[in-house]
Amino acid sequence: MPGRFAPWLMSAPALALFVALLLVPLGMTFVLSFHAFGFYTGIETTVDLANYIDVLSDGYFHEIFARTFGIALVTTLLCAAIGTPEAYFLYRMRSRWRSALLLVVIGPLLISVVVRTLGWAILLGNRGVINTALMDLELITRPIKMMYTTGGIVIALVHVMIPFMVIAVWAALHRQDPATEQAAESLGAGPATIFFRVVLPQAMPGVLSGSLIVFSLSASAFATPAILGGRRVKVVSTTVYDEFLNTLNWPLGAAIAMLLLVAVLLVMVSWNRLVERRFAQVFG
Amino acid sequence: MAFLELTGLTKRFGEVTAVEDFDLTVERGEFVSLLGPSGCGKTTTLQMIAGFEQPTAGSITLEGRDLVAVKARNRGIGIVFQSYALFPHMTVAQNVAFGLEMRKVAPAERQRRVEQALALVHLEALAGRYPRAMSGGQRQRVALARALVIEPEILLLDEPLSNLDAKLREEMQLELRGIQQRMGVTTILVTHDQTEAMALSDRVAVMHRGRLVQVADPLQAYENPLTDFVSSFLGKTNRLEGRVLERQSGGCRVAVGETTFEAPPPPDEAAAGGGRVIVSIRPEKVEFRPAGAGLVEGRAAARIFLGDHWLYQVETPLGVLLVIRQNAGPAEVETGGSVGLAWDPAQVRLLPYEAQA
Numbered sequence: 001m002p003g004r005f006a007p008w009l010m011s012a013p014a015l016a017l018f019v020a021l022l023l024v025p026l027g028m029t030f031v032l033s034f035h036a037f038g039f040y041t042g043i044e045t046t047v048d049l050a051n052y053i054d055v056l057s058d059g060y061f062h063e064i065f066a067r068t069f070g071i072a073l074v075t076t077l078l079c080a081a082i083g084t085p086e087a088y089f090l091y092r093m094r095s096r097w098r099s100a101l102l103l104v105v106i107g108p109l110l111i112s113v114v115v116r117t118l119g120w121a122i123l124l125g126n127r128g129v130i131n132t133a134l135m136d137l138e139l140i141t142r143p144i145k146m147m148y149t150t151g152g153i154v155i156a157l158v159h160v161m162i163p164f165m166v167i168a169v170w171a172a173l174h175r176q177d178p179a180t181e182q183a184a185e186s187l188g189a190g191p192a193t194i195f196f197r198v199v200l201p202q203a204m205p206g207v208l209s210g211s212l213i214v215f216s217l218s219a220s221a222f223a224t225p226a227i228l229g230g231r232r233v234k235v236v237s238t239t240v241y242d243e244f245l246n247t248l249n250w251p252l253g254a255a256i257a258m259l260l261l262v263a264v265l266l267v268m269v270s271w272n273r274l275v276e277r278r279f280a281q282v283f284g
Numbered sequence: 285m286a287f288l289e290l291t292g293l294t295k296r297f298g299e300v301t302a303v304e305d306f307d308l309t310v311e312r313g314e315f316v317s318l319l320g321p322s323g324c325g326k327t328t329t330l331q332m333i334a335g336f337e338q339p340t341a342g343s344i345t346l347e348g349r350d351l352v353a354v355k356a357r358n359r360g361i362g363i364v365f366q367s368y369a370l371f372p373h374m375t376v377a378q379n380v381a382f383g384l385e386m387r388k389v390a391p392a393e394r395q396r397r398v399e400q401a402l403a404l405v406h407l408e409a410l411a412g413r414y415p416r417a418m419s420g421g422q423r424q425r426v427a428l429a430r431a432l433v434i435e436p437e438i439l440l441l442d443e444p445l446s447n448l449d450a451k452l453r454e455e456m457q458l459e460l461r462g463i464q465q466r467m468g469v470t471t472i473l474v475t476h477d478q479t480e481a482m483a484l485s486d487r488v489a490v491m492h493r494g495r496l497v498q499v500a501d502p503l504q505a506y507e508n509p510l511t512d513f514v515s516s517f518l519g520k521t522n523r524l525e526g527r528v529l530e531r532q533s534g535g536c537r538v539a540v541g542e543t544t545f546e547a548p549p550p551p552d553e554a555a556a557g558g559g560r561v562i563v564s565i566r567p568e569k570v571e572f573r574p575a576g577a578g579l580v581e582g583r584a585a586a587r588i589f590l591g592d593h594w595l596y597q598v599e600t601p602l603g604v605l606l607v608i609r610q611n612a613g614p615a616e617v618e619t620g621g622s623v624g625l626a627w628d629p630a631q632v633r634l635l636p637y638e639a640q641a
Contacts, residue, residue, distance in 0.1 A: 176372075177369050179369035180369045180371055180372075182334070182336055182369065183363065183365060183369040183370075183371075183430075185335075185336075185357050186334060186335075186356060186357070186359070186362070186431075187383035187386055188360075188383060188387055188434070189357060189386050190357060193386070201371075201373040202371075202373060204373075
């Protein structure tokens with residue numbers, strides 16, 4: 001019976017998957033966050049805002065949230081600063097080199113984040129490759145502390161996230177008219193002026209959408225901060241993990257998770273608003 | 285010394301030769317069109333003048349100065365691109381001001397010259413708009429203003445009108461020609477549209493397969509093409525393969541199939557080719573005669589009304605001939621009617637024989 005149910009029927013498999021794998025767990029986490037947890041009684045099915053009040057009024061959690069968003073922000077800025085010129089170089093390259101180097105940029109996505117992060121752990125440790133090399137060269141006498149620091153987490157996150165930025169900027173660069181660069185050149189602009197006055201402004205929507213992806217992924221990243229930050233440099237996602245699996249305080253963990261979700265959503269929505277208002281009249 | 289001189293200009297991309305041994309001189313203030321089908325090397329030539337491509341061989345000089353060694357950004361050439369290539373993130377005024385900013389013109393002076401340039405193309409009112417919010421014709425004008433405001437030594441136009449609809453294109457042609465003459469700027473237009481080239485230029489340079497075939501003023505190129513290619517590319521023509529029978533004083537007699545008629549003297553190449561020539565007769569030079577009184581006899585197979593003129597297809601022993609007659613009252617011949625065709629022998633053109641491309 002083809003009719004007005006047909007579209008629903010056709011999207012039913014995808015909808016079922018979406019509901020079963022995303023909406024149901026999310027809804028259950030949401031409900032869980034209002035329950036209470038007793039050390040001897042376990043999860044009690046009461047409903048109040050105690051968990052949220054705990055998190056929002058505790059300086060310990062404030063610090064963790066601030067650190068998480070700080071790491072995400074710095075990672076985003078670094079990704080934009082490195083990824084944008086990188087995408088432009090790729091865009092300007094001869095096609096033979098370009099496909100090879102594009103694979104180099106995107107290749108890391110084919111390897112598990114855990115493996116890549118363990119690679120960074122080997123490099124950054126006190127007896128890691130970098131410190132050993134610097135000490136052997138007698139440039140330093142004691143190892144520089146890089147493991148279990150926010151700096152270490154940022155370095156590894158930038159490496160993990162940069163393909164997303166490159167791809168976003170790359171797509172934006174391909175939408176622009178290549179003749180605009182020639183036009184600027186014929187009007188007397190040098191390479192730097194062309195990049196900053198003509199190419200970058202046109203690629204800006206790509207930089208901004210790439211930033212959005214990188215920021216939200218960094219703010220909710222788990223593997224990298226878990227391995228490189230450990231228990232000493234906690235971020236929100238590792239805190240949630242600890243609440244669930246170490247303290248077994250599931251309701252509190254659920255509340256923290258919900259707060260992270262809402263915070264990231266707020267940042268994304270307001271960022272999107274800002275971008276759209278800025279570019280509506282130019283690019284539409 | 286000519287203003288702009290291209291000598292022996294050649295460009296190869298690997299095995300492919302895009303432009304070969306191209307010679308052209310352009311006088312100050314002249315409007316020259318590079319005309320040819322796509323892939324004839326006209327755009328590559330333009331890119332070399334602009335400095336976006338390095339010639340493989342040959343030289344480009346401007347008032348005797350070598351241009352090849354000069355970077356594109358220092359050549360002082362204004363370019364209007366086919367896509368207009370406006371900066372989408374800048375307003376019209378900012379677009380036009382860009383070249384002046386690069387030249388470090390003082391803000392007050394810059395403002396004055398931007399206003400002047402926008403007035404030239406009648407866009408004063410839209411200075412604050414973004415290109416996105418403009419029509420194709422308006423963007424075209426902005427591109428022109430942006431190229432002219434830097435007072436370029438040479439203005440290069442790369443198929444500037446090809447993205448406009450027919451009516452607007454005609455308007456812009458007249459306007460472009462007017463502006464070019466008022467400013468007196470030396471202009472090179474690249475186009476595949478022969479009517480555009482003829483309408484705008486002082487001289488057309490017809491290119492074919494990377495080579496320059498003929499440079500002449502539009503009327504000369506149309507009336508006295510040097511090759512079969514030029515005669516077919518510029519306007520319509522009846523192209524026939526013929527043979528020179530005998531030379532006469534001031535002309536010769538040619539045969540096309542069984543039919544023979546008078547023609548002007550054949551080209552020198554004809555003798556080497558055993559007298560084979562291409563006979564070209566423009567459709568508008570052919571006249572109707574009563575049946576039996578023409579140089580050839582035929583039957584009007586089709587007639588198309590085109591407003592100011594009629595286009596006839598007439599089946600003759602020579603093949604199907606095109607005839608164009610002015611719309612000056614009722615049609616002279618009905619479809620299916622027998623008719624004679626005649627022409628002034630002086631209007632026939634004999635060209636060196638080439639196999640049809």
